[in-house]
Amino acid sequence: MSTTNLKYKYCVGGITIGSDIHYPELILDNSHKDVEVVLAYGEVPETLDNNRADFPIVEVNEDNYLLKIPRAGRYWVNKGDRITIQAEEGATLEDVRKQSLTAVLAMLGYQRNYIMMHGGVVIINGRGVLITGISAMGKSALLAALSQKGCRVISDDISYIQVIDKEVIAFPSFPRIMLWKDSLRKLKLKAEEGQKLRADMEKYFYPVSNSAFQEQVRIDTVCVLTSSIGCGLFKTLSGLGKTTHLRDNLFHPWILGPMGKSGYYASRVLGMSSLVDVMLFGNDQTKSIEELADLFIENMTNA
Amino acid sequence: MLNTNAKFIWLASYPKSGNTWVRIFLSALLTGKEPDINNLATNLIISSRQLIDATLGFSSSDIPEDDYLFYRTRMYEVYAKAHKQEYILCKVHDACILKGEVLFTPAITRGTVYILRNPFDMVASTANHHNVSIEQALDYICSPEHALANRRTKLNNQVSQYMGTWSQHLQSWENVHHENMLLVKYEDLVNDSLQAFSKIAAYINIPHTKADVLQAIENAAFQKLQNQEQKTAIKMAPHVKKFFRSGKVGGWRNEITTDQAMRIIDCHYDALLKHGYIDTAGNILV
Numbered sequence: 187m188s189t190t191n192l193k194y195k196y197c198v199g200g201i202t203i204g205s206d207i208h209y210p211e212l213i214l215d216n217s218h219k220d221v222e223v224v225l226a227y228g229e230v231p232e233t234l235d236n237n238r239a240d241f242p243i244v245e246v247n248e249d250n251y252l253l254k255i256p257r258a259g260r261y262w263v264n265k266g267d268r269i270t271i272q273a274e275e276g277a278t279l280e281d282v283r284k285q286s287l288t289a290v291l292a293m294l295g296y297q298r299n300y301i302m303m304h305g306g307v308v309i310i311n312g313r314g315v316l317i318t319g320i321s322a323m324g325k326s327a328l329l330a331a332l333s334q335k336g337c338r339v340i341s342d343d344i345s346y347i348q349v350i351d352k353e354v355i356a357f358p359s360f361p362r363i364m365l366w367k368d369s370l371r372k373l374k375l376k377a378e379e380g381q382k383l384r385a386d387m388e389k390y391f392y393p394v395s396n397s398a399f400q401e402q403v404r405i406d407t408v409c410v411l412t413s414s415i416g417c418g419l420f421k422t423l424s425g426l427g428k429t430t431h432l433r434d435n436l437f438h439p440w441i442l443g444p445m446g447k448s449g450y451y452a453s454r455v456l457g458m459s460s461l462v463d464v465m466l467f468g469n470d471q472t473k474s475i476e477e478l479a480d481l482f483i484e485n486m487t488n489a
Numbered sequence: 490m491l492n493t494n495a496k497f498i499w500l501a502s503y504p505k506s507g508n509t510w511v512r513i514f515l516s517a518l519l520t521g522k523e524p525d526i527n528n529l530a531t532n533l534i535i536s537s538r539q540l541i542d543a544t545l546g547f548s549s550s551d552i553p554e555d556d557y558l559f560y561r562t563r564m565y566e567v568y569a570k571a572h573k574q575e576y577i578l579c580k581v582h583d584a585c586i587l588k589g590e591v592l593f594t595p596a597i598t599r600g601t602v603y604i605l606r607n608p609f610d611m612v613a614s615t616a617n618h619h620n621v622s623i624e625q626a627l628d629y630i631c632s633p634e635h636a637l638a639n640r641r642t643k644l645n646n647q648v649s650q651y652m653g654t655w656s657q658h659l660q661s662w663e664n665v666h667h668e669n670m671l672l673v674k675y676e677d678l679v680n681d682s683l684q685a686f687s688k689i690a691a692y693i694n695i696p697h698t699k700a701d702v703l704q705a706i707e708n709a710a711f712q713k714l715q716n717q718e719q720k721t722a723i724k725m726a727p728h729v730k731k732f733f734r735s736g737k738v739g740g741w742r743n744e745i746t747t748d749q750a751m752r753i754i755d756c757h758y759d760a761l762l763k764h765g766y767i768d769t770a771g772n773i774l775v
Contacts, residue, residue, distance in 0.1 A: 240567050241546025242560035253547065256556040288551050321538050321550055322646035368643035386553055388642045414527075440543050 195221060197400055199295055199346030200357035203269075211287060211381075211391055212360045213399050223267050223294060225286070230260040230272035238444035246444035251293040258282050258384070261290045266297035281384045284391070288383075291359070292344040292437045296445065301349070301454050302437040306342035306363070307356040307403060308332050310486040314356060314403040316345055316462075318435040319411030324469050324478075327369040328411070331479035333394045334373065339363060340403055344437050347405070347458070354405040354461050361396035364389060372475055407486065408464045410435060415468035418481045428464040429456055463489075491600045491694060492669060496569040498693055499593055499601045500531070501581040503630070503658050504637065505614040506606035507675040508580055510709060510736070514686055515578060517705035518695060524708065526717050534580040535565065535593075536638065536647040544568045550644050559590060566597050578693070582637055583650040585661040593665070601666045602689055606675035607766045607775045608655045608753050609741035623745050630655045631756040656760035674764070676738045676775060682706050711736045739775060 192204035197215035204221030234252050237245040245252040251263040259273040259282045269290060273282040295302045305318030306329045317325050326342050333339045340358040348355050362380075367388040370377050380390030410431045415421050423431060432455045433439065442448045469478060491498075500515075502508040512531040516524040519531070533540070541549045544564035545557055557564075569577060576599050585593050593601075608630055616626035629635045633653050638645040652658050662670065671692040677685040683699070686706055690697045741750070754761060754771050761767040766775050 239546060240570075241544070242563055243557070244546030246546075255547075255552055258552075285551070289547055320646070321542060321548065322644045366643045368640070383551065384553070389550070389644075438542075438547070440546060 192221065192224070197358075198291055199300060199341075199344075199359050200348075200402065201294065201298060201346075207271075207283060209283070209287075211284075211362050213358070213396060215400075222298075223269060225269040226271070228270040228272065230262040230270050232260070238446075239441070241440075244441075246441055248446045249297070251290075251297070251441070251445075253289060253293075255285055258285050261286055263290060263293045263297060266294060269294060278385060284381070284383055287360070287362075287391070288343060288364075289438060293441065295344070295346050296437075296441065296447065299450075300357075301347040301451070301458060303345040303347055303408075303432075304343070304435050304437040305345055307340045307345050307358075307405065309338045309340070309403060310483055313407065313486055314405040315486055316347070316356065316405050316408045317411065317467075318345075318408060318431075319469075320435070323411035323413070324471060324475070325411055326363050326365055327373065327475050328469070328478060328482065330363045330365055330369070330373050330375070330392065330394075331475045332482065333363070335479055335483060337483070338397075339394045340399065340401075349454070349457055349461065352461060354458055356403045356405050358399050358401070358403075361394050361399055362391040363394055365392050366390075369475075406462055407489070408432065408462050409467045409482075410464065411469050412466050413468070413470040415466055417468045417470045417472045418478060419468040420485055421466040421468075423464045423466065428459040428462075431464055431466075432459050490669060491692075492595065492598060495597050495599045496572065496575070496577045497565065497593070497597055498576050498578050498599050499535075499581045500578060500604070501585070501593075501601055501662055502604035503606070503611065503652060503655050504582050505611050505618055506604050507678055508582070508604055510678065510711075510714075511602065511604055511673070511689065512578070512580060513714065514705050514709040515689070515693075515695070517708035518690060518697060518701060521701070521704070522708070523713065526714060527721065531578045531580075533577065534582075534647065536581075536583065536650045538644075538646050538648055540568060541648050549648060554649060558587065561592055562590075562594055562597060565593070569597060576693070582652060584653050584658045585665045587651050591665055595666065595669070598666065598669070600692060601662060601670040602692065603659070603662050603666075603670055603672045604675060604678075605659060605672055605764060607738075607741075608757060608761075609745065609750055609766075609773060609775065610675075610738060611655070612749070612753065613741055613744035623749055627749055627752055631752065633657060654756060656757040659760055679736065679738050 193206045195215045196203045196212040201223055202215050202219045202221050203223045203225050205225040234245040234247055234250050236247045239246040243254045249265045253261040258277050259271055262270045271286055292302045303318055305316055305325050307316050308329055319325055329339050329342055342363040346357040380392035383389045442451050500508055512529055513524050516529040516531045544567045612626045616623050631654055635652050637650040638647045639649040673685055687702050767773055
């Protein structure tokens, strides 16, 4: 496929993606940069040759990632330069398209050797902070609360990281935060201003400011949300603890073995951990999200 | 007899039946130490979203639960295969059967310890745990639809767990695992701790002496757990004011009304009779 005739050119995580598919969630790339990745509807294999993973809906090998989402479609990420989507019969194309905005884009990042972290990046008084942690720890809700308080959010759920000249750099993904309906209500946000990830789920892509969205940001602090310490408390980590928490919070770390990249990312994370502060931030959801956001800003401002 | 071809030993129960207490005891027995209630050696729960995601290979929160439900047995198999230990102790609140499918098949099951508590005491504990009235707690344990973490408008750190009524839950486990299941009554754990806990240790095949079991019972004593809870919140239930309540058997007489007790009998007559919690005339024996 020629990349010059593609209708849209997007920038996600510093990667230029060309497509005929309209993604209102993504930032258009107005630069003269060539298309690096083509994203298109097309034929997707039902299985991968040489699948190295043992997951029910995911197959992986060195160059390929195949995701089979029931009642949506199959998604194939190939050699870091192509994403192909085949909708399942009867699936709504809008749902099929939006499902490509999560793990599929993260796998593209892995294939292009980004450090893909599970979480989002926010800028607090000029300071880039990566907020990570396991699912259901409240990362997205905290990011949304910080955004409401005027902090700029440049990614949520998946964060594209590179170490460049001894600095940890985050590349913006797209200006949406994924929030569940209850979180929208707690944040006093209107569900109708977001878009459902799928028509049959109460999980929404909620828009955040997209001003200066393509600027990359230096990260000096990684904050791991956890229920292992008191709500609203911070604990600074050192040594191996830093590396372990970073490694554990890579996006879908179980993919790296089948990709043949465990060793590669162990070393990348080790390098990253020497360049950032890593701290735990307690959240067992006994404090309100506003309170947590205030404590977070206060700590990041004074640290 | 344990199925030594498999690894999972399910610590199964309806909620508020003593599951945490048994896991604390096992943690104490396995480590020989007084357990930290927030960091047990037996903390694994099968509904953990982390476990589901790592075995599904994908964020379960990005697709509807029904779309991966029927992969769950295979996912547990994958999990067991990836772990090197001889056996995996795992807490379960789900019913064993969901929508006609056996979730925890005998093929992946080394053994099952089913902890059974009389619903008269349990319902008061349930009301406290969920901060609801006794009537609402009764609705839960008499509802064929009862489930935990089932709210579809928020993300929970556990996937939903379908349980059904108290007696349906029990029957689902009995039906599937009757050939290889140790049923332990909470009341025996309280009234005859040494024998009841020793049975669990023997069934799981944990090497132990009588002194080991006595020490582990001592380390898992309610008073000690309550003291710990006063100093530190329970991570698995941060919103519950008092996780470890009295733990007494028969406390229901001061907490629920006769009508409420009758409603329990109406809902669960056969199972109550079978397990000696009532007599044929409907008199409560606990």
